[in-house]
Amino acid sequence: MNGLDFLGYAYSAVWIAFFVYLITLGRKASRLEEEIRELKK
């Protein structure tokens, strides 16, 4: 495996991790929005 391939795998891994993080952030935002809607009632 040459250096470029290695970098490619590394960056893809980083991206997938970041992607998952962003998805959880989105979930968290939805949950908070839900809670605020509840609180308003």
Next chain:
Amino acid sequence: MWQILRKDLRIEWRTGEILSSMLLLSLLIILVFAFTLEPSRLRGPEFLGGLLWATLLFSGTLALNRSFLLERESGAWSALALAPIEPGSIYLGKLLANLVVLLAGAGVLLPLMVLLLGTRGLQPDALLPVSLILGMVGFAAIGTLFSAMASGTRAREVLMPLLTFPFLAPLLIAASRTTTAGLTGEPLEAVQSWLMLLGAFDLVFVVAGWLFFDYVLED
């Protein structure tokens, strides 16, 4: 607009506070240049434009800050907001008053720098005042708008240069270039595009300040 210009000049004429503090700081900055850089190397006229603008930038920031501190003290700024004049006119009045002070400062500072740095081989021509005035209009336009904003916040001394300096990047490049050209007798053609750039900068930001001051005047 003229009322505000007259009022500011009257105060400045009486106290001389802004101009004297600006000049004193300028002198100190020249000393700093002399101590930190080898003074004999600063003799070349090609550095003078840049050194002058660097000095004016720092001392001018002080002057602009001070000018709005005067307004905020005892809340006179609110009285301007109460008055039946267009916010744009208040902006132009403050801009002109600041411009007069800044130009006066530059007028004193330039010969002082030539004297202290021992600059040789100067050939000043009509380009020099033109470049100083064009540069100062832009500086005062940005500075008046942003120090009006900064003076309303709790971190005014820090915020004003933070907001102003990046905006002044094109102005500083153009003004130091043309001022150096005006000092060394370069032909006008060499800096024509720089002068046009300065003009455009002045026009854009004077108009922007005039338009947006409405949102800055009131708390």
Next chain:
Amino acid sequence: MAGGHREWTFSGRSVRLGHVTEIEPAICAHALHKSFGGRQILNGLSMDLRAGECLGLLGGNGAGKSTLLRILGGTTRPTSGEIKIFGVPLHGDGGTASRAKIGFVGHESMVYRDLSPRENLEVFASLYGLKEVDTEACLQRVGLAHAANRATRTLSRGMLQRLALARATLHNPAILLLDEPFTGLDDSGAGRLREILDDHIAHGGSTLLISHTLPEVAQLCSRGLILDRGKFAHELADVSDAEAIRDIYRQTIATRSD
């Protein structure tokens, strides 16, 4: 101004009565909100200042009285809401001109410390576009003639308050917005302020007065509003009896602690 002769001059002096119409209130504020530093100061507040009336604004510390007054005067911009001065929106076309109808005395004197009282009045006269204004008479009216040329920086608190009063009444405004105007004034100063107010009311001017001294409100005002946490808690149609106000005031504050 379109239609009707609301403004006319009498021997060179604008007569304030001319502004008064029965239809339009002097100030009409609608749904004012203001938050500052993450705190809601005004909470959807609406009010009228009727032409010719003297309205007392009551409320505890931090109820939002001063903020309301500054917003009505146009030195602070509301987060949302609308203000009309004699039917003209304050923030809009013609809003600049309607600022000339307002005289404002706030917590701060709003004058330049480096100019003398006389010079200050000259500056403000020029800002209000007054060609010939008798600054002498204006200083005389507030009893500051003897200090006309002193540096404002050296004036005492009460003298500054007098100067602020002179500044606010310089242009004979149809509306006076006063935020605890008696603060710092001695007996003679307070007497002069009362004279000015009586004169203003007699000429049909409208007044909005913030005060913590209930007898003062009872003496000067014809109507009262109690402000609590950015909302109006109570309207007092009759404020002639200071004791009665005090009772209602206490009641309003008492309901709050529930």
Next chain:
Amino acid sequence: MSSKTENRVSHPWRDAALPLLTGGFMLAALIMIFFVVPNEKVQGVTQRIFYFHVHLAWMAFGGFGFVAIASAWYLKTGSPRADQLALANAEVGLLFTTLVLVTGAIWARPIWGVWWTWDPRLTMSVVLWAVYAAYIMLRRLGRGDEMITRYAAVLGIVGVLNIPILVLAIRLWRGVHPAVVISEDPEAGLKDPTMIWTLVIAGVAMALLFTWLVSLRARFAAIDDELETLHLEGESR
């Protein structure tokens, strides 16, 4: 907010399509850049960073444009949504500008032999970085203060007015003394069609990522604002 009564509001575009599309395109772009696309003739492997670098820059500057539009919208209507969008665009734009500077430095080191040079584009990026860092600083200073929000909106609009002048000034400035000359090899540049494809895919991926980040940031800004109001209402009850 709205008077919607249903408990769960579904946002299929925001919650599903946008994340999935971004994830897919970004993965595709990474595969193209690292495994598919051939080396450029002159700059070699280093040139691959450009597939991201260029789009990062475009999205960052586009974001600053959106700051100005949202700011103008805020000044016109006072809508909190506009303000949240301006903040989100400024923050994500600043993040992307930071990445532009980092990728620029990584590229400059092997090609020009230095980490930093006063190249027009790099200079431009660093000045804009400072402008929007000051913008965010101003906003941090006055959280929840309507006056500061108004000032920031003015700054957001005036900041964009500065960009064309800045571009002209820096072009003129560096034009006088060309710092680095890149060889004019006719073989250089994007000659292979896969290079163009990579560029396009990376561009779409970057645009999607920018949109996703901005939408997330704006949602959290809205949540912040809502919590603030709820807190205040609770206080005055």
